[in-house]
Amino acid sequence: MSEFVSKSLCVLGRQPTLSLAELESLYGAQHVKPCLPHAALLNIAASEINFKRLGGTLKVAQLFSVLPSSDWESAYQYLAQNIPKHLQNVPEGKFTLGVSAYGLDVSLKEFNAGLLSLKKIIRASGRSVRIVPNKALELNAAQVLHNSLTKRGAWELLLVRDGKQIYLAQTYFVQDIEAYAARDQARPKRDARVGMLPPKLAQIIINLAVGQIERTAGSIQRTDNKSQTPDVQRYTLRVLDPFCGTGVILQEALLMGYHVIGTDIDPRMVEYSKTNIKWLVEKYPQIEGHVVIEQADATAYQWPRFSVLASEVYLGRPLASWPTPEKLREIINDVNTIIKKFLENLAPQLKAGQQVCLAVPAWRSNVIGLTYHIKHLPLLDTLTDMGYNRVDLVHVKNDDLVYFREDQIVARELLILEFRG
Numbered sequence: 001m002s003e004f005v006s007k008s009l010c011v012l013g014r015q016p017t018l019s020l021a022e023l024e025s026l027y028g029a030q031h032v033k034p035c036l037p038h039a040a041l042l043n044i045a046a047s048e049i050n051f052k053r054l055g056g057t058l059k060v061a062q063l064f065s066v067l068p069s070s071d072w073e074s075a076y077q078y079l080a081q082n083i084p085k086h087l088q089n090v091p092e093g094k095f096t097l098g099v100s101a102y103g104l105d106v107s108l109k110e111f112n113a114g115l116l117s118l119k120k121i122i123r124a125s126g127r128s129v130r131i132v133p134n135k136a137l138e139l140n141a142a143q144v145l146h147n148s149l150t151k152r153g154a155w156e157l158l159l160v161r162d163g164k165q166i167y168l169a170q171t172y173f174v175q176d177i178e179a180y181a182a183r184d185q186a187r188p189k190r191d192a193r194v195g196m197l198p199p200k201l202a203q204i205i206i207n208l209a210v211g212q213i214e215r216t217a218g219s220i221q222r223t224d225n226k227s228q229t230p231d232v233q234r235y236t237l238r239v240l241d242p243f244c245g246t247g248v249i250l251q252e253a254l255l256m257g258y259h260v261i262g263t264d265i266d267p268r269m270v271e272y273s274k275t276n277i278k279w280l281v282e283k284y285p286q287i288e289g290h291v292v293i294e295q296a297d298a299t300a301y302q303w304p305r306f307s308v309l310a311s312e313v314y315l316g317r318p319l320a321s322w323p324t325p326e327k328l329r330e331i332i333n334d335v336n337t338i339i340k341k342f343l344e345n346l347a348p349q350l351k352a353g354q355q356v357c358l359a360v361p362a363w364r365s366n367v368i369g370l371t372y373h374i375k376h377l378p379l380l381d382t383l384t385d386m387g388y389n390r391v392d393l394v395h396v397k398n399d400d401l402v403y404f405r406e407d408q409i410v411a412r413e414l415l416i417l418e419f420r421g
């Protein structure tokens with residue numbers, strides 16, 4: 001096997017194992033090296049990483065050095081020696097610097113004091129500089145965006161500790177939080193009862209579903225990252241969501257450059273999806289993907305041809321408090337029956353080896369010690385009998401593919417399934 005040469009670093013999101021799974025799915029396990037909990041290294045240049053479609057990556061940075069020590073003092077010495085030197089190659093004029101530290105054992109006070117003396121050293125070298133003040137050791141996406149740290153005349157430098165070493169990298173891309181918020185909250189139709197699938201999670205689900213095909217085609221890196229518009233120049237695959245609800249998966253798949261088919265049993269949801277997609281296409285007129293949205297029962301329907309299936313299936317009703325054991329059994333049984341029937345209906349419509357990604361419900365019980373106990377869908381034990389294998393990732397355990405917010409009882413478990421044929 002060829003040696004792994006780290007070229008870029010991705011700062012992972014709130015649930016780093018989901019972010020890591022997404023990177024592994026899109027780029028292949030051999031191109032990704034975990035540096036949990038903060039980051040993953042890739043042997044792909046930052047400029048080639050298609051960051052707009054990565055729901056789980058907060059920042060993409062180009063790696064430029066690895067320090068053989070793990071303390072802030074060594075990192076500081078490195079910055080003090082090297083920043084003034086490198087600034088000589090940056091055109092004269094206003095310069096802004098931001099520094100983020102991940103996993104370093106340093107207080108914020110000490111860190112900010114270090115940045116202040118760094119500023120003096122840079123000024124003494126004849127260059128004026130503004131340093132973005134840190135409210136935490138890491139600058140958040142909003143700070144990076146508002147200070148234009150990925151643009152000309154500015155840098156964000158990342159210090160990421162991995163055991164006994166520190167990776168140094170420069171941020172190239174940062175998640176466009178405003179664009180995500182706009183396509184989440186500004187959609188004309190939303191419905192709390194079917195759940196609010198965050199667009200970033202929808203991207204992760206799609207990326208876990210298309211990874212195998214995209215890796216084989218080698219098409220994922222051919223995107224123009226510079227453009228601010230969505231990635232809409234490919235149009236080769238057709239993504240099906242058989243539980244489309246208000247259409248978040250359809251929306252994100254269209255923005256990634258796929259054709260979409262959405263079906264839902266509830267005519268109101270079909271209308272919601274249609275309205276939302278019409279709104280999206282008006283907002284992003286460069287979208288050219290075909291859209292089919294119809295009313296259909298996923299336990300019995302024969303879909304038109306599709307290449308990829310990505311879906312947040314029926315999750316049962318949202319729960320504000322932990323139900324009685326009998327009630328919970330009833331809820332789980334209900335959902336399990338629908339999803340099982342759906343998988344049985346789907347099986348003959350899949351080709352052998354075809355993969356799908358489903359977000360299914362899992363129930364988080366009260367805290368036991370400091371960890372939550374997760375109750376899984378019973379059908380997970382019978383997948384093999386139905387002709388499906390659960391795909392194992394190299395860097396992430398299947399048990400860690402569970403998305404939740406702290407206050408949620410119903411979590412979403414991400415299943416990557418392969419149909420055996």
Ligand SMILES: C[S@@+](CC[C@H](N)C(=O)[O-])C[C@H]1O[C@@H](n2cnc3c(N)ncnc32)[C@H](O)[C@@H]1O
Pocket residue numbers: 194195197242243244245246247248249263264265266269296297298299312313314315338
């Ligand atoms: C969790 S929601 C999906 C939400 C969706 N991801 C969105 O963007 O709004 C599940 C959806 O499954 C639909 N559903 C429930 N049973 C179904 C069935 N048998 N066939 C098709 N859709 C079904 C519900 O109407 C609901 O819209």
